[in-house]
Amino acid sequence: MTVGWHAGRSVRGGALRFVALVCAAAALTLAVTALVLSAAAYDGRDQRSAARNPVVHDSDPARPAVALWQSSFDEIEQEQYSVIHIAPLTQGAPLPPGLRTWPKPGQSVLSPALAERGASHGILTRYGRASGRIAERGLADPGELLAYVRPADDRFIDREKAFTINGYGVPGAMFGNSQNVESLKVLTTTVLGLLVLPALGLTVVAVRMGAEARRRRTVLLDALGASWTARTLVNCGESLLPAFVGTALGLAPAFWASHIEVTLPLTDYTVSSADVARTTATWLLGALASCVVVVLTASALHRVRRDGGTRLRAAGGRLPRWWPAVFPFAVLFTVRGPEPLSHGNTFLFLLIYSAGVALTLATLPSVIGLLIALIGRALGWTGRRTGMSGTLVAGRWMAHHPGITVRLVAGLVIAVGLVGQVQLHSSRLSSDYAAARASADRLGDTVYTVTQPDLGDRTRAFLAELPSGVQAYSMTGRTDAHNRTIVSVQAPCTALEAIKRSCDHPAPFGVTDPDARLSELARWFSDGADISLRVGPVTATPATGDDRYLVLLDAHGKSLPADRIRQAAFTRLSPTPNVEIPGGSWLGGTVARAGRGAWVALFGVAGITAMALALSLNSLAEFQRFSRSVAPLGVLTGRRLIFLATAAWTLLLPLLLAAGLGLLTNAWLATPLTDPVVGASPSTAVLVSLTITLVVVAFAVWLIGSVSAVRTTDRWKPETD
Structure with missing residues (x-):
C-alpha cells in the first residue's frame, strides 16, 4: 500500500x-x-399521496361521514393542477394532511409553490381569499401546485359528483401531480x-x-x-x-x-x-x-499477461480506413430507409431507425478523425511555408495520429447522439396532442369553453362577473341514433352579430369558417361537422343536450382576460368549471411531455459533462506525452506560447468540430421522428444546454492542456534517452 x-x-x-x-x-x-x-x-x-387520499363513505358506511370532498382541475401557464373543494359535515371533522385549521367559508389554502407562481395571476383571490399554506407533509413533493377550497356556501358543491368521506388514508394517486409523473x-x-x-x-x-x-x-x-x-x-x-x-x-x-x-x-x-x-x-x-x-x-485492469506485459498499453494512432466511407450511407439509410422498409409497422420502423442511428454514431468519429488528418496535412504545409513552428508541429502530429483524435471525440459524439435520441423519443406526441398544440398556437387566449351547469342562476351570476366586451354563447352537444355528434349554439342577437351572423337566419359554421375561433370549435366539438346557430338566451338551453358548455369570445377578436374568467367560474359557476381553450384537455398532456425534455437536458448535460471529462482527461494525457517530446523545442527557442497554438489545433479544434458535427448529425437523425405521424419535436432548451456544455468543455481542455504543456517544458531536463 x-x-x-x-x-x-x-x-x-x-x-x-x-x-x-x-x-x-x-x-x-x-x-x-x-x-x-x-x-x-x-x-x-x-x-404522502396515500396519507391525503380520501376514504369514501360508501366503501365503509359503518363509519360516520365527516366531510364533502370534490376534486377538479385548474391551470397556470398551461400547467394543470388539482383544486379540492371540501366542506366539513361535523364539528370535529379531521383536517386534510398539511392543513393546520379549517379554512372559513369563502377561503382557500394553497401550496407554497402555487401561491408564489400564481400571485401575478390573481391566484390569492381566485377561489376565495387565501388564508394559509399547505404544509409539506400534505404535498406529494415540495413544488406541487395544489389548492384546498371551502366554498362560501356548502350547497355550491355538487352533491351528485362530490364524495362523502370518512377520513383520509387510501393507497394510490387520486389527485395531484402524482397522476402525471x-x-x-x-x-x-x-x-x-x-x-x-x-x-x-x-x-x-x-x-x-x-x-x-x-x-x-x-x-x-x-x-x-x-x-x-x-x-x-x-x-x-x-x-x-x-x-x-x-x-x-x-x-x-x-x-x-x-x-x-x-x-x-x-x-x-x-x-x-x-x-x-x-x-x-x-x-x-x-x-x-x-x-x-x-x-x-x-x-x-492491471494484470500481468503471459507474454510479460499487462492488459493496458498505450494505444496507437491508426485510423480505420473504411469506416469514414460508411458514414454517408448510414445517414442516408437512417433518414430515408425506415419508412419504406417498415411498411407502416411502428415497431419495425423504430427498430430499423435505431440500427441506423447506432451505425451513424459509430462511424462519425472516424469521419472527424479523417478531417483532422486532412487539416493536419494542410497545417503542416502552412507551418513549413510560413515558419510557424506551433502550427507545423501540431499539423504533423494531427496528420500522423488521427486515431487518437477518434478516441478523443468518440464518446462525445455518442453522448450527444444519445441525449438527442432520448429527448426526441420522450417528446413524441400522438396526433391529438399535436393537434392541441397547433390549435393553441393558432388561438392563443381568444376563445374559452366553460362547463355550464344546469342551474340558470349560477350561469347568470357568472355572466354578471365577466368583463365588458366578452360575449357568451351556450353550446349543447348530443349523440344521435346513428352515433353522430350534433352540436348547436344558442346566443342573443348581439352575440351572434359579434361573429358576423344575422339574427333572422344565422348560418351554421364549420372547420372552414373564416373565423379561426369558430373553425377550431367545430374541429374539436363536432368532429368536423357544421354547428347550427339559433337565437335565444344563454341561460335557457334545450334539455336534450348531453354536454353543455359556455363559449366565451371577445367581440373584437382580442385575447380574453383568462384570470378574471377563471375566478368568476370557480366562485360563481361550479367547483368543476373546466375553463380551457378548445383541445385544452389534450394540451395539458403536451406540457407534461415537454417537461420531460427538461429532465433529459438535466441528466444529459451531466452525462455529457462526465463523458467529455473522461475523453478530455485522456486527451490531456496523450497531449502530455506529446508535449514532453517537443519540450526541447520550447526550451531551445524560449517560446513557451508555442503550446497555446499546438493545444488549440490538437485539442480545441477536434472538440469543437465534434460538437458541431454531432449537433448537425443529430438534426439529420431527428428528421424521421419529427414527421407528423411520429410526432417528436426537438427541444431548444436541450440543444442550447448541450452546445454551451460542449463549448465550455472544449475551451477548458485547451486551456488546461496549454498550461500543462508549459509547465512540462519548465521542468524539462536532458535525459539519456
Missing part, C-alpha cells in the same frame, strides 16, 4: 491521473446517489443511460491513464516475485486516496439536500429534504460501493 501510495505521485502524469480518479469517483457517486434518491422521491410521494422504471432507465454509463466510462478512462508507466511497474513487481495480492495492494494504495476524495465530493450534494430543500436546475423540481434524510444510510452505502468499484477497477 505504501509503495502504491508513493508510486502514484512520482510517476509521470500522476497528478493528472489523480484528478481523473477523483472525477471518476465523484461522477459515479453522484450517479448512484441519483438512483437512490429517485427511488426515495417516488416512495415519499407515494406515502412518469413511472420510476422510466426515470431509472434514464439515469442509468445518461448518468451511470458515462460515469463508468469515465472510471475506465481514469484507470487507463498512465498505463505505460504502470505496465513497467507491474512487470518489475512480477519479476521481483510479487504475488497477485501484493500487486493488487500496490494498485489499491495508488487509487485509494483519489477515490475517497472523489466519493466525498460526490456525496456533498446529497448532504446539502438532506438539510435544505434544493431546486434542481432546468426542471424546477424541488427535492424533499425529508426524503433525502430518510434514506441517508442507503445513499451512504451506495457511495461506499462507488468508491470500492473505482478502487477494484484500478486493481483489476
